[in-house]
Amino acid sequence: xxxxxxxxxxxxxxxxxxxxxxxxxxxxxxxxxxxxxxxxxxxxxxxxxxxxxxxxxxxxxxxxxxxxxxxxxxxxxxxxxxxxxxxxxxxxxxxxxxxxxxxxxxxxxxxxxxxx
Amino acid sequence: xxxxxxxxxxxxxxxxxxxxxxxxxxxxxxxxxxxxxxxxxxxxxxxxxxxxxxxxxxxxxxxxxxxxxxxxxxxxxxxxxxxxxxxxxxxxxxxxxxxxxxxxxxxxxxxxxxxx
DNA sequence: CCAGGTGTTTGACATACGTCAAGGAGGTGC
DNA sequence: GCACCTCCTTGACGTATGTCAAACACCTGG
Numbered sequence: 100x101x102x103x104x105x106x107x108x109x110x111x112x113x114x115x116x117x118x119x120x121x122x123x124x125x126x127x128x129x130x131x132x133x134x135x136x137x138x139x140x141x142x143x144x145x146x147x148x149x150x151x152x153x154x155x156x157x158x159x160x161x162x163x164x165x166x167x168x169x170x171x172x173x174x175x176x177x178x179x180x181x182x183x184x185x186x187x188x189x190x191x192x193x194x195x196x197x198x199x200x201x202x203x204x205x206x207x208x209x210x211x212x213x214x215x
Numbered sequence: 216x217x218x219x220x221x222x223x224x225x226x227x228x229x230x231x232x233x234x235x236x237x238x239x240x241x242x243x244x245x246x247x248x249x250x251x252x253x254x255x256x257x258x259x260x261x262x263x264x265x266x267x268x269x270x271x272x273x274x275x276x277x278x279x280x281x282x283x284x285x286x287x288x289x290x291x292x293x294x295x296x297x298x299x300x301x302x303x304x305x306x307x308x309x310x311x312x313x314x315x316x317x318x319x320x321x322x323x324x325x326x327x328x329x330x331x
Numbered sequence: 332c333c334a335g336g337t338g339t340t341t342g343a344c345a346t347a348c349g350t351c352a353a354g355g356a357g358g359t360g361c
Numbered sequence: 362g363c364a365c366c367t368c369c370t371t372g373a374c375g376t377a378t379g380t381c382a383a384a385c386a387c388c389t390g391g
Binding site for chain 1: 336337338339340
């Protein structure tokens, strides 16, 4: 994966469904696949889910919630951050993560076969 | 992946966004992750894209279109089929694949944070 | 400054994944 | 039946991924 990640085109004018609309080019496919890979893991889905529901959570609360080491959770959060789905901010002793709804929405729109 | 794949709950009454609505359980996360994994590959995304756009295509046309061996394309189609996104039917000498829009739509609805 | 809690990075390991070549299974046409 | 096409399966290979323990970085509170 030597590709840069422009944090997805949340502001793109496309309404939706490049996937269903026409055969994707290879580059576009890689762009989307990288995001989907970031989501395609049970642990990361649960982390996203918690962050979407709770707005802001620190690693120390996320790790026990998924039953894994903080190191592992940190790794997963890094994947999500690289894909633009979350961002973390250090405040005091903790670092608080929050989900980016628009980024998730953008991926969903690209994939949705029923839109438009 | 020892889990059975019930070809996704296309008829489920849920309108959407179990991911954003509440913290997912581990089993639900696995269910969704398995589907996403099936989509999270550039080659498979392009295959889905072609099938969605063309309604029915045989392996012999798909393989050159993505520039890979027929063996490899067959493998990818198998992944997509196991996840319920496509199905293939042998007719004469060829086997024709078609995409299942509803299956893709179901995954999208589960993920969509803007719906509802 | 030092002790202790919180997060990330690194190294190591097992497993899963993507790819192809080779061989087999199913169908057609002579 | 036999040559031939299309497709799938198997075996093998390298790479990527998920996990943890250990070590490092950052902050807070005495």
